[in-house]
Amino acid sequence: MTLDWTNIILAVLTLIGGCGWIVNHRKYRQEVRSLQADNRQKDMNLSKDYVTEWRTYIAEPLQREVNELRQEVAELRYAIQRISDCAHRAKCPVLEQLQRQPEGE
Numbered sequence: 001m002t003l004d005w006t007n008i009i010l011a012v013l014t015l016i017g018g019c020g021w022i023v024n025h026r027k028y029r030q031e032v033r034s035l036q037a038d039n040r041q042k043d044m045n046l047s048k049d050y051v052t053e054w055r056t057y058i059a060e061p062l063q064r065e066v067n068e069l070r071q072e073v074a075e076l077r078y079a080i081q082r083i084s085d086c087a088h089r090a091k092c093p094v095l096e097q098l099q100r101q102p103e104g105e
Helices: 002-085 093-099
Strands: none
Touching: 002 093
16 A cells, blocks of 8 residues: 555656646746847847937938038039130130049040
C-alpha cells in the first residue's frame, strides 16, 4: 500500500509541476509579446522623431535654399535676356565673361 500512495503523491506532484510550468510559460509568452509591442511603439516614436528632425534640420533648409537659387537663376536669366537691349553691350565685361568657355572644354 505504501508504494501505491507514493506513486499517487508523485503523480500529483508531477501534475502540479506541469500545470505550474504551463501557467509560467503562458505568462512568459504574454510578457514577451508585451515587450515586443512596447519595442514596436518605441521604434515608431523614434521613427517619427527622426522624420521630424530630418524635416526641420535638413529638408526645410534645403527647400529654402533651392527656392533662393531658383530666384537667383530667374534674375540671372532675365539679366542675360536684357543684354541685347543694353547700349553698352559691345564692351560689356559681363557678356564677355558669359561667352568664355570654361577651362577644360
